[in-house]
Amino acid sequence: MTAKGRDELTLCFSPEEIEARVSILAQELNSKLANERVVAVCVLRGAVLFFADLVRKLSIPNLVFDFCTLSSYGDKDVSSGEVSVRTWLSQDISDAHVLIVEDIVDTGRSMQTFLARLALCPQKGITLCALLDKSESRVCAVPIDYACFQVKAGFYVGYGLDFAQRYRHLPGIYTLHQNWVAGLFFS
Numbered sequence: 041m042t043a044k045g046r047d048e049l050t051l052c053f054s055p056e057e058i059e060a061r062v063s064i065l066a067q068e069l070n071s072k073l074a075n076e077r078v079v080a081v082c083v084l085r086g087a088v089l090f091f092a093d094l095v096r097k098l099s100i101p102n103l104v105f106d107f108c109t110l111s112s113y114g115d116k117d118v119s120s121g122e123v124s125v126r127t128w129l130s131q132d133i134s135d136a137h138v139l140i141v142e143d144i145v146d147t148g149r150s151m152q153t154f155l156a157r158l159a160l161c162p163q164k165g166i167t168l169c170a171l172l173d174k175s176e177s178r179v180c181a182v183p184i185d186y187a188c189f190q191v192k193a194g195f196y197v198g199y200g201l202d203f204a205q206r207y208r209h210l211p212g213i214y215t216l217h218q219n220w221v222a223g224l225f226f227s
């Protein structure tokens with residue numbers, strides 16, 4: 041599938057459903073990490089809305105933010121298979137529990153790359169939260185501690201998730217299909 045074609049979006053999770061799941065996740069993290077120094081890591085760019093909503097529900101007193109950028113998809117909907125770390129963490133994590141906030145674990149290559157690099161840095165512990173777990177597509181085993189939603193193979197957009205950088209701003213999560221009409225396309 042390319043970025044050309046008429047996109048059809050089907051609602052998968054409404055803003056209300058997302059809010060409810062994020063609240064439950066926050067409660068679990070508040071219990072688990074209450075007494076830790078936490079570095080909450082937003083995996084840019086897809087996790088940005090999930091991160092923003094989740095951290096506002098966390099009551100962990102000793103929490104700071106950090107950001108990293110991984111890249112594997114470019115503007116396509118199939119992973120290139122080559123993951124690169126574009127921006128690494130800037131906070132000191134040596135005495136911290138690292139709370140990774142990721143949009144979706146698909147093949148698992150990105151998180152495997154990230155976790156392998158994190159394992160080289162001294163830290164007190166790691167918790168991996170994913171908004172979506174697309175486990176059918178997994179190629180690398182990844183220890184996800186919390187997933188808001190299990191999803192089937194397919195392509196998901198909205199609530200931070202993009203297709204060719206589009207649709208990130210949608211408040212719900214949608215599956216995306218593209219329809220070709222007699223060789224013409226509409227956008």
Ligand code: IMP
Pocket residue numbers: 086112113119123142143144145146147148149150151194195196197201202203
């Ligand atoms: P991986 O295949 O697990 O390495 O997935 C890497 C990244 O690809 C995810 O963190 C997302 O940013 C992106 N990705 C995977 N599946 C989807 C999808 O269905 N929609 C939008 N982005 C996706």
Ligand code: MG
Pocket residue numbers: 083084085086087142143144
């Ligand atoms: Mg991502």
